[in-house]
Amino acid sequence: MKNLPLYILRSPPRSLLRLPLPVASAFLSHLSYFITISLLGFGALKLTKTRNSSSPNDLNIFFTSVSAVSVSSMSVIEMEVFSNFQLLIITTLMFLGGEVFVSTVGFQLSRRFKYLNEKNQVDSARSIEMESGTSSSSTATIDELSSSKSCSKLLDRMMIGYLLTTNGVGSCLIFIYIITIPHAKQVLESKGINFLTFSIFSTVSTFTNCGFIPTNENMIAFKNNPGLLLILISQVLLGGCLYPVGLRLAIMAAAKVTGKKEWRYILKNYSEMGYSHLLSGLRCGFLAVTAMGLIILQLIIFCSLEWNNSAGIWDGLNPYQKFVGSLFQVTNSRHAGESVVDISAISPATLVVFVVMMYLPPYTTFLPIRNKEIASMSHGKDKRQHLVELFTFSQLSYLAIFIILICITEKEKLRDDPLNFTVLNITLEVISAYGNVGFSSGYSCKRQVKVDSSCKDAWYGFAGRWSAKGKFILILVMIFGRMKSFSMHSGRAWKLS
Amino acid sequence: MKNLPLYILRSPPRSLLRLPLPVASAFLSHLSYFITISLLGFGALKLTKTRNSSSPNDLNIFFTSVSAVSVSSMSVIEMEVFSNFQLLIITTLMFLGGEVFVSTVGFQLSRRFKYLNEKNQVDSARSIEMESGTSSSSTATIDELSSSKSCSKLLDRMMIGYLLTTNGVGSCLIFIYIITIPHAKQVLESKGINFLTFSIFSTVSTFTNCGFIPTNENMIAFKNNPGLLLILISQVLLGGCLYPVGLRLAIMAAAKVTGKKEWRYILKNYSEMGYSHLLSGLRCGFLAVTAMGLIILQLIIFCSLEWNNSAGIWDGLNPYQKFVGSLFQVTNSRHAGESVVDISAISPATLVVFVVMMYLPPYTTFLPIRNKEIASMSHGKDKRQHLVELFTFSQLSYLAIFIILICITEKEKLRDDPLNFTVLNITLEVISAYGNVGFSSGYSCKRQVKVDSSCKDAWYGFAGRWSAKGKFILILVMIFGRMKSFSMHSGRAWKLS
Numbered sequence: 004m005k006n007l008p009l010y011i012l013r014s015p016p017r018s019l020l021r022l023p024l025p026v027a028s029a030f031l032s033h034l035s036y037f038i039t040i041s042l043l044g045f046g047a048l049k050l051t052k053t054r055n056s057s058s059p060n061d062l063n064i065f066f067t068s069v070s071a072v073s074v075s076s077m078s079v080i081e082m083e084v085f086s087n088f089q090l091l092i093i094t095t096l097m098f099l100g101g102e103v104f105v106s107t108v109g110f111q112l113s114r115r116f117k118y119l120n121e122k123n124q125v126d127s128a129r130s131i132e133m134e135s136g137t138s139s140s141s142t143a144t145i146d147e148l149s150s151s152k153s154c155s156k157l158l159d160r161m162m163i164g165y166l167l168t169t170n171g172v173g174s175c176l177i178f179i180y181i182i183t184i185p186h187a188k189q190v191l192e193s194k195g196i197n198f199l200t201f202s203i204f205s206t207v208s209t210f211t212n213c214g215f216i217p218t219n220e221n222m223i224a225f226k227n228n229p230g231l232l233l234i235l236i237s238q239v240l241l242g243g244c245l246y247p248v249g250l251r252l253a254i255m256a257a258a259k260v261t262g263k264k265e266w267r268y269i270l271k272n273y274s275e276m277g278y279s280h281l282l283s284g285l286r287c288g289f290l291a292v293t294a295m296g297l298i299i300l301q302l303i304i305f306c307s308l309e310w311n312n313s314a315g316i317w318d319g320l321n322p323y324q325k326f327v328g329s330l331f332q333v334t335n336s337r338h339a340g341e342s343v344v345d346i347s348a349i350s351p352a353t354l355v356v357f358v359v360m361m362y363l364p365p366y367t368t369f370l371p372i373r374n375k376e377i378a379s380m381s382h383g384k385d386k387r388q389h390l391v392e393l394f395t396f397s398q399l400s401y402l403a404i405f406i407i408l409i410c411i412t413e414k415e416k417l418r419d420d421p422l423n424f425t426v427l428n429i430t431l432e433v434i435s436a437y438g439n440v441g442f443s444s445g446y447s448c449k450r451q452v453k454v455d456s457s458c459k460d461a462w463y464g465f466a467g468r469w470s471a472k473g474k475f476i477l478i479l480v481m482i483f484g485r486m487k488s489f490s491m492h493s494g495r496a497w498k499l500s
Numbered sequence: 501m502k503n504l505p506l507y508i509l510r511s512p513p514r515s516l517l518r519l520p521l522p523v524a525s526a527f528l529s530h531l532s533y534f535i536t537i538s539l540l541g542f543g544a545l546k547l548t549k550t551r552n553s554s555s556p557n558d559l560n561i562f563f564t565s566v567s568a569v570s571v572s573s574m575s576v577i578e579m580e581v582f583s584n585f586q587l588l589i590i591t592t593l594m595f596l597g598g599e600v601f602v603s604t605v606g607f608q609l610s611r612r613f614k615y616l617n618e619k620n621q622v623d624s625a626r627s628i629e630m631e632s633g634t635s636s637s638s639t640a641t642i643d644e645l646s647s648s649k650s651c652s653k654l655l656d657r658m659m660i661g662y663l664l665t666t667n668g669v670g671s672c673l674i675f676i677y678i679i680t681i682p683h684a685k686q687v688l689e690s691k692g693i694n695f696l697t698f699s700i701f702s703t704v705s706t707f708t709n710c711g712f713i714p715t716n717e718n719m720i721a722f723k724n725n726p727g728l729l730l731i732l733i734s735q736v737l738l739g740g741c742l743y744p745v746g747l748r749l750a751i752m753a754a755a756k757v758t759g760k761k762e763w764r765y766i767l768k769n770y771s772e773m774g775y776s777h778l779l780s781g782l783r784c785g786f787l788a789v790t791a792m793g794l795i796i797l798q799l800i801i802f803c804s805l806e807w808n809n810s811a812g813i814w815d816g817l818n819p820y821q822k823f824v825g826s827l828f829q830v831t832n833s834r835h836a837g838e839s840v841v842d843i844s845a846i847s848p849a850t851l852v853v854f855v856v857m858m859y860l861p862p863y864t865t866f867l868p869i870r871n872k873e874i875a876s877m878s879h880g881k882d883k884r885q886h887l888v889e890l891f892t893f894s895q896l897s898y899l900a901i902f903i904i905l906i907c908i909t910e911k912e913k914l915r916d917d918p919l920n921f922t923v924l925n926i927t928l929e930v931i932s933a934y935g936n937v938g939f940s941s942g943y944s945c946k947r948q949v950k951v952d953s954s955c956k957d958a959w960y961g962f963a964g965r966w967s968a969k970g971k972f973i974l975i976l977v978m979i980f981g982r983m984k985s986f987s988m989h990s991g992r993a994w995k996l997s
């Protein structure tokens with residue numbers, strides 16, 4: 004017990020706070036960004052008219068706004084309620100909340116901030132140097148700052164180019180698909196959805212891995228359009244778990260085409276660029292292998308368990324369409340959360356697989372090699388634990404707490420409606436919100452044990468049937484999930500063995 | 501991708517195997533020990549007569565034997581089926597499988613092995629020294645070996661003394677309680693259970709944290725005997741998560757009473773003694789605080805959610821009895837798994853809390869300080885990853901796989917009997933088996949949606965209604981859980997951020 008007070012005494016408050024400060028400010032700026040955009044989105048959706056002019060209640064609108072900004076696509080309102088203009092608002096929210104956009108803006112701001120404060124930083128670095136007596140790190144930082152400035156600018160342009168190209172090409176492809184394939188055209192015409200709005204909305208939603216689709220039944224309406232599904236699958240991957248791979252490939256292509264030495268510098272000194280999505284070639288390789296491995300694994304499990312699904316999720320599809328549909332479904336389970344099948348008609352074993360996959364963060368990598376970068380990182384971190392870290396729990400503990408809280412807020416329904424309100428469905432919803440996925444078991448009046456004659460089936464998620472408290476907790480879970488990169492390493496003070 | 505082949509080339513097969521070899525042999529010796537005892541137990545239970553001479557089937561007997569040896573107390577047979585002699589066999593199995601006994605025997609064997617092979621070890625240490633060029637560690641080891649020999653012997657005696665004293669005193673206390681309190685006496689008399697057998701069986705079962713009780717309804721029959729519950733709570737803690745604390749306190753007491761300097765040497769050089777349950781004073785302190793904290797936390801949750809339970813789990817109890825019952829229940833959720841209430845009558849929120857608590861290994865500690873011991877350990881481990889480690893998953897991944905497999909084996913029942921066969925109940929059963937706890941939701945004919953008139957309620961666990969395949973998987977889970985100290989650090993090659 005001797006070490007605790009000593010540890011605290013040895014570290015005066017200022018030096019304790021100095022190290023975590025950048026992390027804390029990044030955390031707060033991200034949090035305030037997401038909340039501000041959500042509130043603006045709420046205002047915009049509230050002030051504009053819905054299609055049938057019956058406005059949903061405020062909590063549900065706020066929920067939808069947070070769901071779009073946190074790219075979760077958890078839903079408590081049917082999508083066809085929204086007018087064309089509102090769909091464009093949601094498109095904007097999803098675009099502003101998407102990780103590629105947020106990280107690009109963050110990179111730009113930190114670049115400008117660096118430039119403006121370069122002198123300040125040099126001074127402060129020197130003062131730290133004098134205080135602590137270490138000199139190597141700070142001088143090196145200053146050198147790198149000046150040498151990589153032009154590279155930062157190029158990288159910044161590449162990120163913007165990547166973002167606009169993928170979204171532009173995607174929207175065009177979907178638009179062309181719709182006007183050429185009669186079935187897709189008919190679906191949209193019958194629902195009165197603007198073709199162009201649909202193309203842009205779906206592309207942005209899929210690239211950001213949000214997963215909203217302007218139709219009530221999400222992609223189920225397009226389950227026999229394998230071409231459309233394949234376009235969306237590529238968007239899911241390029242904007243989601245394979246973004247670092249796509250970015251690196253784009254830089255490699257630029258290096259080859261233009262021959263500029265800056266591109267090669269960027270590729271080589273990826274960690275000095277200060278962009279967290281720019282990973283080493285090795286890590287990108289393993290990331291791609293892991294992502295593909297998880298998709299293939301899921302595809303095998305999904306096909307073997309659901310190929311002959313008796314609940315009719317595949318009605319009227321030929322084997323090729325079933326295969327593409329399965330591929331689409333399992334690709335979406337990691338992050339995007341679009342769906343060609345009714346999740347509640349899937350067997351529990353598959354649902355548990357989905358829960359696991361939704362929990363895995365996008366850049367989960369099987370990385371059997373400790374390269375220098377990681378070793379040195381963990382080394383530096385091990386030396387000292389911040390006080391803040393000491394009182395945090397692991398991700399899973401927080402999720403367990405959220406699940407327990409929702410089991411408490413929905414206590415009566417768990418008892419009276421035990422086939423809809425199962426702990427599995429609540430877990431699926433919470434992990435789906437945490438993973439910013441958007442899968443939901445939904446709710447079915449048929450499954451009620453005590454039949455309520457006023458019950459009406461609807462095309463929104465299970466959370467739509469929850470109490471206001473439960474929905475509010477889920478809003479917190481979505482924001483917590485969107486910020487998970489900041490809490491990934493929490494809970495270290497707990498020793499499980 | 502460059503590093504992988506290099507890594508393999510740099511480490512010739514011999515040196516790759518040298519480091520993990522002691523771990524591998526410890527793993528195999530433990531595994532073979534548990535399987536051998538389980539098979540012997542199966543033979544003994546098979547050959548002896550049950551009380552009503554109708555023998556349960558072989559799989560169920562083997563399941564019970566594994567359950568006793570792995571100190572899980574998962575049940576597929578009602579306990580009152582077993583005759584007095586069979587109860588004594590199960591007592592022996594639990595005693596032989598308990599962690600305190602197993603670790604004591606392991607310590608003795610390693611002591612003798614050290615003594616016999618001291619010369620060998622010195623030679624091999626020298627050859628390693630010459631090969632690798634490092635000398636400090638091996639010479640130190642040899643010095644310590646000779647200096648701590650007498651201490652090892654003392655420690656060994658202390659462990660045996662601790663084991664026998666706690667079990668002896670516990671059995672006596674329970675026996676005295678039974679013969680003096682009329683209600684407890686009546687229960688056992690009406691069931692025809694021998695008082696002495698009950699006392700020894702329950703003490704051994706509780707001290708090893710197994711959790712079998714000779715009555716069908718486990719401790720529910722004694723829910724209004726707070727005295728008995730308090731005796732058992734102390735046994736649960738002394739033999740379970742507070743064993744290192746108890747052992748250290750016993751050594752400290754011995755040091756004070758006898759004044760021998762060896763005791764102080766043991767306390768100071770705890771890590772050199774080579775006994776994994778002998779922890780530092782600091783760790784023991786935090787372990788005790790964590791264990792108490794978790795009990796208090798659970799007690800608050802359990803009481804606030806279940807104090808007014810409507811399913812009648814507290815029928816006929818006064819507030820004091822309810823409080824002690826609650827304390828007993830939450831103390832048992834960590835490891836022992838004895839129960840004074842019907843688990844299926846508890847609200848889902850509490851069940852999720854139990855699932856989390858059952859998952860936590862016994863020595864879970866909130867340890868905000870990295871003392872030298874831990875830092876140096878993790879340092880040494882970080883330097884090199886063994887090839888074996890690379891292809892393992894984390895504990896939770898294995899558990900998810902087991903849950904998915906059982907959802908597949910019990911697929912039909914999940915569909916046709918959705919109120920008994922819920923994923924929560926399966927998860928509870930799997931985590932309970934993995935944590936070697938023994939809680940089970942049971943099975944209720946009343947909850948069947950399609951009523952099966954041949955269904956009979958019975959006093960065994962939910963697993964008793966599973967298919968043979970499902971039971972077999974659960975046997976594997978119990979053994980996997982009993983060996984969890986070997987797989988605790990697996991899955992390190994996966995990077996989640």
Ligand SMILES: [K+]
Nearest residue numbers: 213339439440
């Ligand atoms: K999503």
Ligand SMILES: [K+]
Nearest residue numbers: 710836936937
């Ligand atoms: K147990």
